[in-house]
Amino acid sequence: MANLLRSIFATLLLLAAFAPVSSSSAQDAPPKPKPAKPRPKPKPAPAAPSIGGVQPTLLGTYGEWGAYTASPGGNKICFALAKPGKSDTVPANRPRDPSYLFVSSRPTEKVKDEVSIIIGYGFKPNSDATIELGGATYAMYTQGDGAWVKNAAEEPRLIEAMRKGSDLTIKGESSRGTATTDVYSLKGLTQALDKIDQECQ
Helix, strand or coil: CHHHHHHHHHHHHHHHHCCCCCHHHHHHCCCCCCCCCCCCCCCCCCCCCCECCECCEEEEEECCEEEEEECHHHCCEEEEEECCCEEEEECCCCCCCCCEEEEEEEHHHCEEEEEEEECCCCECCCCEEEEEECCEEEEEEEECCEEEECCHHHHHHHHHHHHHCCEEEEEEEECCCCEEEEEEECCCHHHHHHHHHHHCC
16 A cells, blocks of 8 residues: 555656646746847948049048048048939939039038039039928039039038938929939938048148
């Protein structure tokens, strides 16, 4: 009889050892850590064209903008640069070279925050380009494939609006009669301007 009781007791111990874990015990177990999400790769800076035959040095990338410096002819300049996020032509799909929007500072010439563009084609002679931002329009005089703000006194107001804005639109017309509309994101511009201000005080 004693042997039978010992056998039953041993069987009960074995059953208890292999019994499934209760739901409450499972809930007490620490949760498995979630795998870490891969960090997004930083967006590369827009490639800057050479300035006076000198390849600019990248100071930093901020959103859609790159901050650069160069010293063509020994004269240091600093500039923020972006490429358009969206471009349209009328007629459609007309070929053109890359276009850029610059905000430049040239300490030796006492120039600060000069806004200019390279449009990627020769402008129609004696035509104006325009910047549209926040309901305001700024006229730009054109020469070759470049354009600059006509009224330099408007540039501080334009720069302030660019720092606060989300995007701006530039419109122009080529010597062949192609109308273009380029939309530039202003994301990162403030940081890029702060960087070039530090570099070219």
